[in-house]
Amino acid sequence: MSGEDAPAQQQNAEEQKQQQQQETKTPAESPKTESKPDPPPTSASTEAAAAAADTPAPAAEKAPEEDTFSYRALVLTGYGGYDKVKLQVKKGKPALKSGEVMVRVKMCGLNFADLMARQGLYDRLPSPPVTPGMECSGIIEAVGEDVTDRKVGDKVLVLNRSGLWQEVVVVATTHTFLMPEGMSFEEAAALPVNYITAYMMLFDFGHLRPNQSVLVHMAAGGVGIAATQLCKTVNDVTVFGTASASKHEVISQGGVTHPIDYRTRDYVEEIRKISPKGLDIVLDPLGGSDTHKGYNLLKPMGKLISYGAANMLAGQKKNLFAVAKTWYQQFSVHTLSLIQGNRSVCGFHLGYLDSESELIAQAMAVIMDLYKQGKIKPRIDSTYHLEQVGDAMRRMQERHNIGKIILTTEPMKEEEKKEEAKKDEEKKKDDKKKDDKKKDDKKKDEAKKEEKKEEKKKEETKKDDKKAEEKKEEVKKEEN
Amino acid sequence: MSGEDAPAQQQNAEEQKQQQQQETKTPAESPKTESKPDPPPTSASTEAAAAAADTPAPAAEKAPEEDTFSYRALVLTGYGGYDKVKLQVKKGKPALKSGEVMVRVKMCGLNFADLMARQGLYDRLPSPPVTPGMECSGIIEAVGEDVTDRKVGDKVLVLNRSGLWQEVVVVATTHTFLMPEGMSFEEAAALPVNYITAYMMLFDFGHLRPNQSVLVHMAAGGVGIAATQLCKTVNDVTVFGTASASKHEVISQGGVTHPIDYRTRDYVEEIRKISPKGLDIVLDPLGGSDTHKGYNLLKPMGKLISYGAANMLAGQKKNLFAVAKTWYQQFSVHTLSLIQGNRSVCGFHLGYLDSESELIAQAMAVIMDLYKQGKIKPRIDSTYHLEQVGDAMRRMQERHNIGKIILTTEPMKEEEKKEEAKKDEEKKKDDKKKDDKKKDDKKKDEAKKEEKKEEKKKEETKKDDKKAEEKKEEVKKEEN
Numbered sequence: 001m002s003g004e005d006a007p008a009q010q011q012n013a014e015e016q017k018q019q020q021q022q023e024t025k026t027p028a029e030s031p032k033t034e035s036k037p038d039p040p041p042t043s044a045s046t047e048a049a050a051a052a053a054d055t056p057a058p059a060a061e062k063a064p065e066e067d068t069f070s071y072r073a074l075v076l077t078g079y080g081g082y083d084k085v086k087l088q089v090k091k092g093k094p095a096l097k098s099g100e101v102m103v104r105v106k107m108c109g110l111n112f113a114d115l116m117a118r119q120g121l122y123d124r125l126p127s128p129p130v131t132p133g134m135e136c137s138g139i140i141e142a143v144g145e146d147v148t149d150r151k152v153g154d155k156v157l158v159l160n161r162s163g164l165w166q167e168v169v170v171v172a173t174t175h176t177f178l179m180p181e182g183m184s185f186e187e188a189a190a191l192p193v194n195y196i197t198a199y200m201m202l203f204d205f206g207h208l209r210p211n212q213s214v215l216v217h218m219a220a221g222g223v224g225i226a227a228t229q230l231c232k233t234v235n236d237v238t239v240f241g242t243a244s245a246s247k248h249e250v251i252s253q254g255g256v257t258h259p260i261d262y263r264t265r266d267y268v269e270e271i272r273k274i275s276p277k278g279l280d281i282v283l284d285p286l287g288g289s290d291t292h293k294g295y296n297l298l299k300p301m302g303k304l305i306s307y308g309a310a311n312m313l314a315g316q317k318k319n320l321f322a323v324a325k326t327w328y329q330q331f332s333v334h335t336l337s338l339i340q341g342n343r344s345v346c347g348f349h350l351g352y353l354d355s356e357s358e359l360i361a362q363a364m365a366v367i368m369d370l371y372k373q374g375k376i377k378p379r380i381d382s383t384y385h386l387e388q389v390g391d392a393m394r395r396m397q398e399r400h401n402i403g404k405i406i407l408t409t410e411p412m413k414e415e416e417k418k419e420e421a422k423k424d425e426e427k428k429k430d431d432k433k434k435d436d437k438k439k440d441d442k443k444k445d446e447a448k449k450e451e452k453k454e455e456k457k458k459e460e461t462k463k464d465d466k467k468a469e470e471k472k473e474e475v476k477k478e479e480n
Numbered sequence: 481m482s483g484e485d486a487p488a489q490q491q492n493a494e495e496q497k498q499q500q501q502q503e504t505k506t507p508a509e510s511p512k513t514e515s516k517p518d519p520p521p522t523s524a525s526t527e528a529a530a531a532a533a534d535t536p537a538p539a540a541e542k543a544p545e546e547d548t549f550s551y552r553a554l555v556l557t558g559y560g561g562y563d564k565v566k567l568q569v570k571k572g573k574p575a576l577k578s579g580e581v582m583v584r585v586k587m588c589g590l591n592f593a594d595l596m597a598r599q600g601l602y603d604r605l606p607s608p609p610v611t612p613g614m615e616c617s618g619i620i621e622a623v624g625e626d627v628t629d630r631k632v633g634d635k636v637l638v639l640n641r642s643g644l645w646q647e648v649v650v651v652a653t654t655h656t657f658l659m660p661e662g663m664s665f666e667e668a669a670a671l672p673v674n675y676i677t678a679y680m681m682l683f684d685f686g687h688l689r690p691n692q693s694v695l696v697h698m699a700a701g702g703v704g705i706a707a708t709q710l711c712k713t714v715n716d717v718t719v720f721g722t723a724s725a726s727k728h729e730v731i732s733q734g735g736v737t738h739p740i741d742y743r744t745r746d747y748v749e750e751i752r753k754i755s756p757k758g759l760d761i762v763l764d765p766l767g768g769s770d771t772h773k774g775y776n777l778l779k780p781m782g783k784l785i786s787y788g789a790a791n792m793l794a795g796q797k798k799n800l801f802a803v804a805k806t807w808y809q810q811f812s813v814h815t816l817s818l819i820q821g822n823r824s825v826c827g828f829h830l831g832y833l834d835s836e837s838e839l840i841a842q843a844m845a846v847i848m849d850l851y852k853q854g855k856i857k858p859r860i861d862s863t864y865h866l867e868q869v870g871d872a873m874r875r876m877q878e879r880h881n882i883g884k885i886i887l888t889t890e891p892m893k894e895e896e897k898k899e900e901a902k903k904d905e906e907k908k909k910d911d912k913k914k915d916d917k918k919k920d921d922k923k924k925d926e927a928k929k930e931e932k933k934e935e936k937k938k939e940e941t942k943k944d945d946k947k948a949e950e951k952k953e954e955v956k957k958e959e960n
Contacts, residue, residue, distance in 0.1 A: 204781055205824050207687045291815055300836050301684055303824075306815040334812045335771055335786040338827025344685050344783075345825055347818025356780050 069093035072409070073166030074389055076128045079120035081316040082390035085132070094170045096144035102170050103158055107189035107383070108407040109135040111222065112285070112308060113351055115397050117162075119318040124351040125162050133165030134351070137179065137188030147173050155179040157188040159196070161354045165386070167409045174357045177364050180372050190222070190378035190404035195367045196360060197350050198226035201283055201305045205346040210235040212280035215271065215297065217290070218310070219256050220247040220402040227283055228255045229376045238275070242267050250402050254379070268293050278302060286311045291331035300342040306331070307348045313397060379403030385412040388420065391427075549573035552889070553646030554869055556608045559600035561796040562870035565612070574650045576624035582650050583638055587669035587863070588887040589615040591702070592765070592788060593831055595877050597642075599798040601789075604831040605642050613645030614831070617659065617668030627653050635659040637668040639676070641834045645866070647889045654837045657844050660852050670702070670858035670884035675847045676840060677830050678706035681763055681785045685826040690715040692760035695751065695777065697770070698790070699736050700727040700882040707763055708735045709856045718755070722747050730882050734859070748773050758782060766791045771811035780822040786811070787828040793877060859883030865892040868900065871907075 070091045078084050096102055114132050116122040125132060140154040150156070156176040158164060179188045202208045214231050218224045219241025231237045232255040241256035248259040258274055260267045271279065280302050282294035287309030294304050309330070314322035333345050353360065370376045381401035384392040385408060392405050412420070550571045558564050576582055594612050596602040605612060620634040630636070636656040638644060659668045682688045694711050698704045699721025711717045712735040721736035728739040738754055740747045751759065760782050762774035767789030774784050789810070794802035813825050833840065850856045861881035864872040865888060872885050892900070 200781070204687055205783075207684055287815070300833055301680070301839060303685075303826075306819055308819075309816070330814060330816060332812055332814045333825070335767070335810060335825065335827055336789070338825065339786055339788075339829045340827070340832050342828055342833050343826070345813070345815065345818065346783075346823070347815055347820070348822055349819045352820050353780055353822050359781060 071167035072386060072411075073131050074133070074386055074407075076118060076125070076130055076132050078128050079118065079318065082118075082393050084118055084128075085389050085393070087386050087389070090166065094168065096142055096170060098145040099147060099172055099174075100144040100170050101140050101147060101150050101156075101173050101176060102142040102168060103136070103138040103156060103176065104141045105136045105138040105158075105164065105167050105169055105409050106185040107137050107409070108133050108165050109189045109191075109193060109222075110392055110396055110405040110407060111135070111193050112310060112313075112396070113349075115313060115393060116309075118393065119313070121312060121318065121323070122351070124354075131163045131166050133163060134161065135159055135189055135192040136164040136169065137185045138169075140176075141168070143173075149173060150176060150178075155185075155188070157192055159192040159350075159360065161351065165389070165407060174361070177361075177368070180368055183371065186380045186383060186406050187378045189406055190380060191367070191371075192364070193350055194222040194226040194378070194404065195230070195376065196363050197223050197307065197348065198230050198283075199363050199367055200350075200359075201307060201346075201348050202227060202230050202281065205305050205344070205348065206281045206283075206303050208234055208237065208281060210237065213238040213240065213275055214281040214283065215240045215242075215267075215279050215294065216256070216283055217242050217262075217285055218399070219243045219251045219259065221285075221399075222404045223283075223285065223307070225251075225254055225379050225403055226376070230370075231255065233370060233375050240267075240271055240274075240279070244399070247402050268297060271297060281305065283307065287331075288312075288326040288329040292329070295331065295333070295343070295345065298341065298343050301344075302342075303344040303346060305346045305348055316394075316397070381405050383408050385410065385416075387412050387417070551647035552866060552891075553611050554613070554866055554887075556598060556605070556610055556612050558608050559598065559798065562598075562873050564598055564608075565869050565873070567866050567869070570646065574648065576622055576650060578625040579627060579652055579654075580624040580650050581620050581627060581630050581636075581653050581656060582622040582648060583616070583618040583636060583656065584621045585616045585618040585638075585644065585647050585649055585889050586665040587617050587889070588613050588645050589669045589671075589673060589702075590872055590876055590885040590887060591615070591673050592790060592793075592876070593829075595793055595873060596789075598873065599793070601792060601798065601803070602831070604834075611643045611646050613643060614641065615639050615669055615672040616644040616649065617665045618649075620656075621648070623653075629653060630656060630658075635665075635668070637672055639672040639830075639840065641831065645869070645887060654841070657841075657848070660848055663851065666860045666863060666884075666886050667858045669886055670860060671847070671851070672844070673830055674702040674706040674858070674884065675710070675856065676843050677703050677787060677828065678710050678763075679843050679847055680830075680839075681787060681826075681828050682707060682710050682761065685785050685824070685828065686761040686783050688714055688717065688761060690717065693718040693720065693755055694761040694763065695720045695722075695747075695759050695774065696736070696763055697722050697742075697765055698879070699723045699731045699739065701765075701879075702884045703763075703765065703787070705731075705734055705859050705883055706856070710850075711735065713850060713855050720747075720751055720754075720759070724879070727882050748777060751777060761785065763787065767811075768792075768806040768809040772809070775811065775813070775823070775825065778821065778823050781824075782822075783824040783826060785826045785828055796874075796877070861885050863888050865890065865896075867892050867897070 070089050073088055073090045074085050075088045076085050094102060111134055113122050113124070113134065117125040117132055135158065137155070137157045140150055140152055140156060143150055143152060150173050155178070157179055158169065158171055158176050160169070160171050160175050163169060177192070179185075183191075202214070206214075208214065208231065212234075214227070214237060216224050216227045216231075216239055219228060219239075220243040224241065224243070228239055228241060228251065231239050238257045239255060240258045240260060241251050242260050242262040243251055243256075244263055245261040248261070251259050258270070260270045278297050278299040280299055282297055282302070282304045284291050284294045284304060284306045285308035287306065288311040290311065291304070291306055298304055309326050311326040312323045313319075331345070337343075338345065350360075367376065379402070381403035382392075382395065383406040389407060392407060395401050396405050550569050553568055553570045554565050555568045556565050574582060591614055593602050593604070593614065597605040597612055615638065617635070617637045620630050620632055620636060623630055623632060630653050635658070637659055638649065638651055638656050640649070640651050640655050643649060657672070659665075663671075682694070686694075688694065688711065692714075694707070694717060696704050696707045696711075696719055699708060699719075700723040704721065704723070708719055708721060708731065711719050718737045719735060720738045720740060721731050722740050722742040723731055723736075724743055725741040728741070731739050738750070740750045758777050758779040760779055762777055762782070762784045764771050764774045764784060764786045765788035767786065768791040770791065771784070771786055778784060789806050791806040792803045793799075811825070817823075818825065830840075847856065859882070861883040862872075862875065863886040869887060872887060875881050876885050
């Protein structure tokens with residue numbers, strides 16, 4: 001992967017410019033490379049942390065830390081395809097303010113919002129160049145002034161608006177949560193976004209209770225699996241889950257009562273067959289026409305909770321047609337219709353909730369408890385190196401995953417890199433083939449359409465002829 | 481009041497015709513006056529009940545009951561003003577089907593939907609002539625076959641789609657609820673609609689929790705008082721309540737933390753002063769522009785619950801302007817706006833929930849418990865005789881009430897009737913005066929507007945003159 005030796009210096013300057021425009025502080029803003037007279041207040045504890053944390057510590061040498069401190073970071077360099085996210089090296093030790101902690105990152109979570117962001121469809125990510133990433137896990141390496149609830153060496157999971165796909169992050173301590181005993185770093189990175197999203201939707205907006213029924217779209221995705229597990233913490237909840245047939249066995253084991261293959265079946269019909277009165281809760285990450293379907297599936301007192309517009313994502317790059325179609329079909333509702341149906345329509349996105357640390361902390365406390373009780377457990381689909389972020393994103397976007405996709409900060413071995421390079425070549429060829437096939441298919445489709453049109457015309461002409469003949473017959477009869 | 485000797489016979493025939501058109505059975509459909517060979521299966525128990533119930537029993541004589549059984553009923557004879565609801569006498573004993581009970585009604589509750597219905601603005605009431613009324617209390621006088629959970633003499637409160645404003649009603653047993661010890665008939669008639677509405681809005685859609693804030697419009701109305709009391713069953717809930725200043729003392733005592741006089745203050749400003757971040761729950765019975773205001777007052781994870789369009793009610797008869805304005809301004813929301821705000825918009829109306837007996841029974845069970853614990857208690861504003869239903873409706877529509885307005889089936893005494901007649905005359909005069917004043921005011925307003933227009937014209941002419949002069953000056957200057 002290119003970009004490791006990209007001008008990190010210049011990038012930091014860009015980021016500092018952005019600092020004033022941004023409402024919420026992202027860790028990517030912190031690194032400073034200018035020569036500064038005062039040493040960072042936490043440099044001593046940082047060294048200790050680096051040693052304690054048992055990670056490859058870049059600050060172990062005796063040289064002035066500010067000059068030698070460097071770390072790898074994923075950077076979205078512009079909107080577009082998978083190759084727009086590049087691995088770069090940032091230099092200079094990030095400064096710590098009061099109430100902040102520095103975390104040596106182990107694992108990062110991949111989310112749908114990251115895919116949207118790469119295509120320029122997610123307005124909560126600052127403009128490129130910027131480090132994406134809303135969740136990670138790691139070890140506290142340094143604490144700022146006034147931080148009393150975290151100490152160097154604490155294992156934490158982190159939730160932030162962006163900026164977490166790098167080896168070192170600086171965040172407010174309120175954005176970190178202590179990992180419970182026995183939780184792996186993979187699990188910790190897989191937990192915050194999916195489980196808080198599913199929890200707040202089901203229990204705050206949804207007010208889920210025993211004997212109710214829930215529709216979970218993309219039931220094999222991160223939120224889908226979290227939602228299914230959380231549904232199962234309530235007695236006798238029926239879960240309808242859409243996923244392609246190959247994933248049904250796994251999601252059934254995970255708690256989905258009725259898996260539905262949305263590719264071969266009309267899910268509305270399938271649900272009506274089993275639950276003619278409809279559903280209590282519909283979780284809708286798709287948007288567009290699926291929101292309408294979900295709304296019409298609601299029982300009285302039912303809740304539709306919209307939390308995304310995945311239908312906008314079609315292909316690697318922004319697909320203007322898909323965006324326009326989803327936007328055009330996007331659901332809009334009048335209160336009088338809600339009143340007559342006794343219905344509720346809610347919108348949720350964790351990315352727009354980042355200032356509500358109290359609400360998030362409350363949800364997280366319950367989620368951690370459920371984890372400790374063994375009632376929930378993130379399912380990891382696969383783990384990729386930072387270098388492989390493109391493959392990771394592709395896997396998610398093409399919906400091959402069952403569970404969470406994780407990025408690890410552990411560097412790739414040399415042999416692996418060589419293999420990757422080969423694979424990359426093959427993939428590029430494959431992509432080209434796919435593109436060519438698409439073009440071919442399109443041409444074929446068009447040819448078929450033309451044929452059909454011709455046939456229709458012929459048929460119509462035949463019909464007209466027939467009618468003309470019939471008329472003639474009638475005229476004849478009348479004449480007789 | 482006229483109408484006591486109206487042709488009840490004819491009316492029954494009309495109602496039977498409607499029977500086939502109506503989805504839900506209303507008690508008004510049952511009375512039958514045709515001579516029928518089989519005696520109703522429950523006539524014996526009915527007599528016993530009438531005696532046991534200690535009410536003026538029309539069936540006490542020995543004459544064939546079917547012919548002599550009669551009872552007074554309020555009937556909406558057409559859409560329009562207060563005088564469209566007339567007191568009539570229905571003849572013939574209603575037949576009881578399996579699973580039904582006959583109730584000798586004591587008290588009836590008055591609701592906003594009844595006012596809307598009189599103006600033809602509520603589609604859940606069958607077309608006139610029809611008996612309105614969604615709630616009442618009384619004593620069971622007869623039970624149909626297969627009824628095991630109710631017996632003659634039970635004191636019950638009744639909730640039904642319509643048809644309860646009469647002395648005798650026949651309803652499904654699932655629509656009746658046993659009155660707890662110590663509850664008065666007034667309280668029982670005041671409870672179902674307002675408390676179930678407030679309960680389901682606050683706790684199902686709203687998911688009200690400690691430390692949250694709620695806006696209650698019309699806080700001195702039936703739902704307003706119920707909602708305030710229910711808010712107070714949760715710790716540290718802040719209630720903002722709108723009402724005219726004269727009602728503030730009472731609603732404060734009832735639990736409203738911040739009473740706001742919506743007539744002299746901008747309630748949005750007042751709320752923002754106290755709670756700059758906004759509110760967790762807005763209960764909106766008004767519709768139109770107030771729904772927009774409520775939506776904009778929501779915090780993240782906030783819920784707007786729309787449950788009426790009281791803004792449509794302006795004056796005694798349907799005001800097309802108010803209806804059109806409310807309709808035109810009615811709120812419509814896009815899911816993307818909900819997602820970005822993390823908000824929920826819900827619609828509630830008990831009238832559209834009548835097939836959900838299980839949900840209603842669950843809510844009622846909790847409400848009865850809270851009543852027994854002394855945590856809620858309906859506040860009765862005033863009690864009117866059936867003959868005075870026009871006055872009762874006027875009091876509600878002009879928003880003079882604090883709490884529930886009740887209709888009693890107890891007949892009016894002769895002296896009272898005479899006094900009423902006098903009052904009626906005065907009221908009619910008063911109405912005429914008001915109408916005349918309105919017309920006068922309108923004329924004056926128009927005259928003023930004309931004056932203003934004239935003044936504006938004059939000013940504009942002056943300005944034009946000035947400009948012309950200025951131009952002349954400029955031209956002169958240039959010429960010089």
